[in-house]
Amino acid sequence: MAQFKKKKQSPRQKMINLMYVVLMAMLALNVSSDVLSGFSLVEESLNRSTQNASQTNEGIYATFEEQMKANPTKVRKWYEKAQAVREISTKLYNLAEELKISIVKESDGEEGDIHNIRNRENLEAATHVMLAPGTGRGKELYDAIASYREQILKMVTDEQQKRVIASNLATDIPKKGLQMGKNWQEYMFENMPTAAAVTLLTKLQNDVRYAEGEVLHNLVGNIDVKDIRVNELNAYVIPRSQTIVKGGKFSAQIIMAAVDTTNRPTIYVGGKEFKNERGIYETVCGTTGDFTLKGYIEMINGGGERVKRDFEQSYTVVAPSATVSADIMNVLYAGYDNPMSVSVPGIPANQVSLSMTGGSLTPKGEGKYVARPTNVGGEAVFIVSAKTEAGVQEMGKFSYRVRKLPDPSAYIMVGDNMFKGGKLSKQAIMSATNLSAAIDDGLLNIPFTVKGFEATFYDNMGNAVPLVSNDANFTDRQKNMIRQLSRGKRFYITSIRAIGPDGVERTLDGTMQIIIN
Numbered sequence: 001m002a003q004f005k006k007k008k009q010s011p012r013q014k015m016i017n018l019m020y021v022v023l024m025a026m027l028a029l030n031v032s033s034d035v036l037s038g039f040s041l042v043e044e045s046l047n048r049s050t051q052n053a054s055q056t057n058e059g060i061y062a063t064f065e066e067q068m069k070a071n072p073t074k075v076r077k078w079y080e081k082a083q084a085v086r087e088i089s090t091k092l093y094n095l096a097e098e099l100k101i102s103i104v105k106e107s108d109g110e111e112g113d114i115h116n117i118r119n120r121e122n123l124e125a126a127t128h129v130m131l132a133p134g135t136g137r138g139k140e141l142y143d144a145i146a147s148y149r150e151q152i153l154k155m156v157t158d159e160q161q162k163r164v165i166a167s168n169l170a171t172d173i174p175k176k177g178l179q180m181g182k183n184w185q186e187y188m189f190e191n192m193p194t195a196a197a198v199t200l201l202t203k204l205q206n207d208v209r210y211a212e213g214e215v216l217h218n219l220v221g222n223i224d225v226k227d228i229r230v231n232e233l234n235a236y237v238i239p240r241s242q243t244i245v246k247g248g249k250f251s252a253q254i255i256m257a258a259v260d261t262t263n264r265p266t267i268y269v270g271g272k273e274f275k276n277e278r279g280i281y282e283t284v285c286g287t288t289g290d291f292t293l294k295g296y297i298e299m300i301n302g303g304g305e306r307v308k309r310d311f312e313q314s315y316t317v318v319a320p321s322a323t324v325s326a327d328i329m330n331v332l333y334a335g336y337d338n339p340m341s342v343s344v345p346g347i348p349a350n351q352v353s354l355s356m357t358g359g360s361l362t363p364k365g366e367g368k369y370v371a372r373p374t375n376v377g378g379e380a381v382f383i384v385s386a387k388t389e390a391g392v393q394e395m396g397k398f399s400y401r402v403r404k405l406p407d408p409s410a411y412i413m414v415g416d417n418m419f420k421g422g423k424l425s426k427q428a429i430m431s432a433t434n435l436s437a438a439i440d441d442g443l444l445n446i447p448f449t450v451k452g453f454e455a456t457f458y459d460n461m462g463n464a465v466p467l468v469s470n471d472a473n474f475t476d477r478q479k480n481m482i483r484q485l486s487r488g489k490r491f492y493i494t495s496i497r498a499i500g501p502d503g504v505e506r507t508l509d510g511t512m513q514i515i516i517n
Contacts, residue, residue, distance in 0.1 A: 043195075046202045053209035060216045061086060078219045085155065085219075089212040092148045096201045096208070099137060102129045103201075107194040117195055126197035130189040138185025145171050148208070155215045165214060168207040235297040235309035252293060252313060254279045265299035285317040332400045334359075334376045335502025336446070340369040344386045344395050351387040352395075356380060358402065373402040407508055408437040408448040410496045423517040429482055434473045437498040437508070448498040451505060456492045457481045468495075490515040 064082050067075040104112040107125035112118075119125075130138035149169040156162050171184050182190070189197060235254070254267050254274075267274045267281075274281060274295070281293070296310045332338045340361075342354045349366035358380040359373035373380040380402050384395040411418040412432045418440075419428075437448040450472035457465045469475045474482070485491065493512040499505040 043199045043202055046199065046206050050202070050206045050209050053206070053213055057209060057213050057216055060213075060220060063220070078222050081155065082216060082219050085152070085212055085215050088148055088151055089208050092144050093205050093208050095141065095144055096204045099129065099141060100198050100201045102137075103194055103197050114198055117198065120193060120195035122194045123191045125194045126189045126192040130185055130197075136185075138189055142171055142184050145169055145204070148211075152211050152215060156218060158218075161214050161218075165211045168210065235311035251280065251282045252315075254281055254295070254297065254311060265297045267295065267297050269293065269295040271295075288317045291315055291317065332359075332371060332373045332380050332402050333405045333502070334373050334402050335500075335504065336405055337362075337370045337372055337501075339364075340371050340382075342367055342369065342382075342384055344384060347386045347388070347395075353385045355383045355385070357383075373400075375402055376404045378402050404504065405446065405500050405502050406439060406444075407506055408439045408446070408498055408500065410435060410437045410450070410453075410493070410498070410508055410510075410512055412436070412512075421512045421514065423515045425517050426482065426485065429514065429516075430479065435469075435493065435496065436472065437496065439500075446500060448500045451497040451499055452495075453493055453497065454495040455481070456494065457485075458491075485516045487516050 061082060064075065064079050068079045072079075100114050101112075103125050104114045104117055106112075106129050107119045107122040108117065128136075130136050130141070149166060149171075152169075153162055153166060156165060173182065173184050173187055180187070188200065192200070254269075264277070265279075267276070267279060269281065285291075291314065293313045293315070294311070296308055298306055298308050300306060340354070342352060343349065344352050352367065354361065354369055356371055356373075358375050358378060359371060362370045362372075364370055371380060371382075379399045382398045382400070384398070385392055386395050387393075409420060411420045412424075412429070412434075413419070413436055414424065414428050414432055418436075419432075435450050435453055437450050439446040439448070452468065452470045453472075454466050454468050455474070455478045457467065459465055465481065467475060467478045467481065469478060481491070491514055493514070496508040496512075497505060498508060
């Protein structure tokens with residue numbers, strides 16, 4: 001069983017961090033098809049990692065079976081614990097798989113395939129499956145994760161392992177979610193694209209296999225079967241990450257399980273001896289693509305024989321990528337504070353920076369900025385940079401069309417209502433006293449300052465009487481004319497001049513007709 005020697009570091013942590021960053025960013029962004037396609041790549045990588053972990057775990061279960069047959073008295077206690085771990089791990093793993101299938105079928109129909117999602121951008125499928133009143137299964141998943149975490153942590157003695165497993169299986173609600181009044185399942189799955197929801201559940205399956213493996217390694221360590229370990233001697237490569245950004249480092253620990261610290265093995269990579277006391281192999285990744293680290297390990301066993309074991313580990317180098325999104329829409333408005341979000345998969349937010357041409361940029365917290373472009377009709381260009389092991393790298397450029405703020409709508413505030421024309425009592429008009437203007441289209445909510453307007457009345461002879469106000473208030477003459485109007489009479493407000501936060505004064509099109517009711 002020597003091949004199951006406990007790993008000092010998880011080969012999956014950077015991948016998991018990548019997923020957390022991407023998934024959180026996706027909740028706030030207008031997701032493009034290219035970004036959703038990227039989830040397929042991450043999904044495949046996670047599935048490969050999960051499959052590898054599952055194979056390793058099954059190898060340990062097989063060893064328990066062999067040892068149970070050879071010495072049931074010694075092994076039974078640990079064998080039964082291992083079976084309990086298998087049962088609870090399989091239960092949560094299968095629940096996640098079932099939810100993935102349900103979400104994809106809700107998105108693509110009964111023929112939906114989790115390995116070939118057609119409607120990846122669908123925002124309703126995950127919400128319905130997980131949060132629908134009475135049938136939503138989000139609370140079931142939350143309870144299952146919490147129960148599994150509690151049971152599995154009781155079987156782990158190492159405090160560092162406990163912290164890692166507890167973090168991977170955490171169901172705490174982030175501060176942002178608490179402020180929004182959401183529970184865990186709402187925060188994780190509400191309006192989540194199908195591709196992101198499936199990848200999130202795949203990550204959970206990956207975490208389950210990782211936690212299962214950690215506990216199994218602990219249980220194996222409690223069985224004194226050194227004779228079997230010698231027979232099971234194998235070479236292993238433990239990468240810190242199997243996906244590397246171009247320019248970063250691929251780092252892996254090459255070990256032979258059950259190696260005696262007084263008898264270090266000799267490592268060969270590409271036919272050449274590799275010397276490193278701790279067996280840490282590193283190489284700078286300068287090109288993208290799939291790569292394989294191959295070699296072999298030699299050492300002398302207890303009988304004085306030279307033992308050779310081959311090793312092989314694949315990894316993927318990906319090009320730098322980043323996401324910059326206007327939080328409100330896909331365009332920017334000149335002279336206006338446009339909220340922006342930026343993220344780079346696999347890079348912590350505090351290591352990511354954003355610069356801008358064609359305006360000013362103000363940071364508002366990790367991954368958040370306010371952009372104020374100046375050139376109407378032009379483009380604002382954002383450049384994303386990130387600190388990596390290879391230094392500061394440019395991760396991408398993003399261009400946005402810059403537009404002038406649209407014209408606002410004029411209105412008279414009557415109580416809590418915005419009156420924009422039609423019938424109105426004389427008392428309501430007189431109590432309002434002034435004119436207002438604002439953009440209020442569901443996306444923007446921007447007040448403007450009215451600088452003046454013209455009110456046109458008609459006398460008994462049908463002659464127009466235009467009266468001008470040079471601010472937002474009705475003048476005394478305008479008020480007097482309003483007082484003289486009888487029921488059914490009307491007047492018109494035109495030539496409304498307003499200025500917005502961009503400092504541009506504009507004369508609004510259209511006429512506000514007011515009929516005395």
